[in-house]
Amino acid sequence: MMNAISDALIITKRQLLQLARVPEVLIFSTIQPVMFVLLFRYVFGGSIDTGQPGGYVQLLMPGIFVQTVAFTLAATAVGLSADMQKGLIDRFRSLPISRSAVVFGRTLGDGVLNIVVLAVMGLTGFLVGWRPTSGALNVFLGFVFLFVFGFAMSWVGVLIGLSVREERVAQNVTFIAVFPLTFLSNAFAPTTGMPKALQYFAEWNPVSTMVAGCRELFGLKNEFGATAGSFPSENPLLMSIIYMILIMAIFVPLSVRKYNNAAKK
Amino acid sequence: MKAVIAEDLVKTYNKGSVRALDGLNLDVEEGTVLGVLGPNGAGKTTTVRILATLLAPDSGRATVGGIDVLKHPDEVRKIIGLSGQYAAVDETLTGWDNLIMFGRLYHLSAKEAKVRAIELLEQFSLSEAAKRPIRTYSGGMRRRLDLAASLIIRPKVLFLDEPTTGLDPRGRQDMWGVIDELVKGGVTLLLTTQYLEEADHLADEIAVIDHGKVIARGTSDSLKKQVGGERLEIVVENENLQATKEIVAKVSGSAVNVDEGLRQISAPVTTGSKALIEAAKLLDEKGIHPLDIGLKRPSLDDVFLSLTGHVAEEKTDENLETATGRKKGKK
Ligand SMILES: Nc1ncnc2c1ncn2[C@@H]1O[C@H](COP(=O)(O)OP(=O)(O)OP(=O)(O)O)[C@@H](O)[C@H]1O
Numbered sequence: 001m002m003n004a005i006s007d008a009l010i011i012t013k014r015q016l017l018q019l020a021r022v023p024e025v026l027i028f029s030t031i032q033p034v035m036f037v038l039l040f041r042y043v044f045g046g047s048i049d050t051g052q053p054g055g056y057v058q059l060l061m062p063g064i065f066v067q068t069v070a071f072t073l074a075a076t077a078v079g080l081s082a083d084m085q086k087g088l089i090d091r092f093r094s095l096p097i098s099r100s101a102v103v104f105g106r107t108l109g110d111g112v113l114n115i116v117v118l119a120v121m122g123l124t125g126f127l128v129g130w131r132p133t134s135g136a137l138n139v140f141l142g143f144v145f146l147f148v149f150g151f152a153m154s155w156v157g158v159l160i161g162l163s164v165r166e167e168r169v170a171q172n173v174t175f176i177a178v179f180p181l182t183f184l185s186n187a188f189a190p191t192t193g194m195p196k197a198l199q200y201f202a203e204w205n206p207v208s209t210m211v212a213g214c215r216e217l218f219g220l221k222n223e224f225g226a227t228a229g230s231f232p233s234e235n236p237l238l239m240s241i242i243y244m245i246l247i248m249a250i251f252v253p254l255s256v257r258k259y260n261n262a263a264k265k
Numbered sequence: 266m267k268a269v270i271a272e273d274l275v276k277t278y279n280k281g282s283v284r285a286l287d288g289l290n291l292d293v294e295e296g297t298v299l300g301v302l303g304p305n306g307a308g309k310t311t312t313v314r315i316l317a318t319l320l321a322p323d324s325g326r327a328t329v330g331g332i333d334v335l336k337h338p339d340e341v342r343k344i345i346g347l348s349g350q351y352a353a354v355d356e357t358l359t360g361w362d363n364l365i366m367f368g369r370l371y372h373l374s375a376k377e378a379k380v381r382a383i384e385l386l387e388q389f390s391l392s393e394a395a396k397r398p399i400r401t402y403s404g405g406m407r408r409r410l411d412l413a414a415s416l417i418i419r420p421k422v423l424f425l426d427e428p429t430t431g432l433d434p435r436g437r438q439d440m441w442g443v444i445d446e447l448v449k450g451g452v453t454l455l456l457t458t459q460y461l462e463e464a465d466h467l468a469d470e471i472a473v474i475d476h477g478k479v480i481a482r483g484t485s486d487s488l489k490k491q492v493g494g495e496r497l498e499i500v501v502e503n504e505n506l507q508a509t510k511e512i513v514a515k516v517s518g519s520a521v522n523v524d525e526g527l528r529q530i531s532a533p534v535t536t537g538s539k540a541l542i543e544a545a546k547l548l549d550e551k552g553i554h555p556l557d558i559g560l561k562r563p564s565l566d567d568v569f570l571s572l573t574g575h576v577a578e579e580k581t582d583e584n585l586e587t588a589t590g591r592k593k594g595k596k
Pocket residue numbers: 265278279283284285286303304305306307308309310311312350459580581
C-alpha cells in the first residue's frame with residue numbers, strides 16, 4: 001500500500017517535471033479557461049438576465065469551473081494515449097511497481113494541474129466581478145468539490161486513453177463526449193429554453209448537478225437551470241456526490257484492469 | 266541452469282487469423298547470449314513481450330530465472346531489464362530525469378538513484394547530454410539511454426529487442442561495445458535482430474525464427490556451414506568468362522557457378538580475403554580486368570533461403586496464405 005502511493009507519486013512528479021521543462025503547456029492550459037471566462041462574461045453577460053444581484057458572472061463562474069474540470073477527462077486520455085504510443089506504458093508495466101501506480105499517478109497529476117488552473121480562473125473571475133458571498137469555508141469546500149469531480153472525470157479519461165489507438169483519437173473522442181455534456185446543462189444558460197427531452201437530460205446531467213451544487217456553495221440560489229422540484233435540482237450536492245462515487249466505483253477498477261492488459265489489443 | 270525457457274508459445278491476433286507465434290520453443294543458458302534472428306513479422310517482439318510479462322500467450326509456458334512468467338509476473342519484473350524495439354523514455358524530460366524516475370520506480374532511495382544515474386550516464390557516454398531533454402538526442406543516444414534505464418537494478422536477465430535497428434554503422438559499433446561489456450559482466454541476454462552479422466558478433470547461440478517458430482538453432486559457425494559460408498563473386502567481360510572460371514575453380518577448390526547472363530562467376534571460399542587477393546592476382550597475370558570482384562558474406566536472406574527454401578518476407582495476411590500454399594505444395 002505504501003509502495004503503491006509512493007510509486008504513484010513518482011509518476012505524478014514526472015508530470016510536474018514535464019510542466020517545468022515545457023512551461024508552455026501550463027501557460028496554455030491556463031489561458032484557455034481564462035479566455036472562456038472573459039468571453040462569456042463580456043459576450044453573454046450583457047444579454048442574459050439572471051434576476052440576481054451581481055449579474056451573470058456570479059452564475060457563470062461555477063459553470064465554467066465545472067466545464068474546465070470536466071475536461072480533465074480529455075487531458076488524462078490524451079496524456080496516457082501518448083505514453084502508450086511511445087511505448088512508455090510498456091516500460092512501466094515491465095517494472096516491479098504497483099498495478100495502479102501509473103494510472104493513479106496520472107490522475108493525481110492532472111488533479112494538481114487543475115488546482116493551478118482553478119486558482120488562476122478564480123482570480124480572473126474576481127477581477128471581472130465574481131464575488132462569492134458564502135464565506136471562506138464554503139468557498140473552499142466548493143473548490144474541493146470541483147477538484148474531486150475533476151479527479152473522477154480523469155478516471156474516465158484513463159479508460160479512454162488506454163483504449164484508443166492514437167492520441168488524436170483520444171482527443172476527438174473525449175471532446176465529443178465532454179462538449180455536449182457541458183452544454184446540455186445549466187452551466188451557461190437556463191435549461192428552460194431546451195426541448196422537453198433535453199431538459200430532462202440536463203436536469204440529471206452530472207455537470208448540471210455539479211454547477212448547481214457549486215452555486216449553492218458559493219452562496220447563490222440556483223434559480224436558472226434544472227426544473228424546480230425535481231430530485232437533482234433540489235439536492236444538487238447530494239446528487240453530485242452520488243455521481244462522483246458512481247463514476248469512480250465504475251471507472252477506477254475498469255481503468256486499472258485496462259492498464260494491466262494494456263497491450264492485449 | 267536455464268535462465269529463460271519458453272515452451273510451445275502460441276499467440277494469435279485477429280481471432281486466430283494471424284499466428285504471431287506458432288509453437289515457439291527456446292531456452293537460454295544462464296550467463297550466455299541467445300540471438301533471436303528473424304525477418305520482419307517473424308514474431309521476435311511478440312516473444313520478447315511475453316517473456317517480459319507484457320503479453321499473455323494464448324497457450325504455452327515460460328519461465329525467467331526459474332519463475333513462471335504467467336503466474337508470478339511481479340517476481341519476474343524484479344529480475345529483468347527490457348529495452349524494447351523503440352526507445353521508450355520520456356521525451357520531454359532530460360536523460361537525468363528519466364534515470365532518476367526509473368531508479369525511484371525500482372524502489373532505490375533518492376541517493377541510490379542518483380549514484381546509479383551518474384554511473385550509467387558515465388558508462389554509456391551520456392554524461393554531457395544528461396541535462397538535455399531526450400527530444401534533442403540522436404537515435405543512438407536515445408537507444409543508449411533506453412538501455413541504461415533497463416540496467417538500473419543490474420538485472421539477471423536482459424531482453425533487447427533489435428537494439429541496433431535504425432542506427433548508423435558508428436552507432437551500431439558503439440552499441441555492440443556496450444553490449445559486449447554487459448555480457449562480460451555476466452548478464453544473461455536474449456537479443457533479437459534482423460542481422461546475421463549482429464547475432465554473429467554478440468550471441469553465443471542463435472535461434473532463427475520465421476512465421477512464429479524456431480526453424481534452426483546453433484552457433485553462428487554451425488548455421489553458416491548450413492548456409493555455405495562466404496562466396497567469391499567476379500563479374501567479367503564475356504570473352505574472359507572461361508579463363509576466369511578456371512581461376513576461380515583453382516582458388517576455391519569447389520564447384521563454380523557461372524551465370525552467363527550476369528557474366529558472373531562465383532564459388533564458395535573458406536579462406537576469405539586471402540582467396541580474394543589470390544584471385545585478383547591471377548586475373549591480373551592473365552591481363553583480365555574484372556568489372557566487379559568481391560566476397561559475399563551469407564546474409565540473413567541466404568540463411569533463410571537455405572533453411573526454408575523461401576526468401577524472408579513480411580508476414581502479412583496475403584503472405585500467410587501463399588506461405589501455407591507453398592507448404593502444401595511441398596508435400
Ligand atoms: N497487435 C497486433 N495485432 C495484430 N497483429 C499483430 C499485432 N502484433 C503483432 N502482430 C502480428 O504478429 C506477427 C509477429 O509480429 P512481431 O511484432 O512479433 O514481429 P517481429 O519479428 O518483431 O517483426 P519486426 O522485425 O518487424 O519488429 C506479425 O505478423 C504482426 O503483424
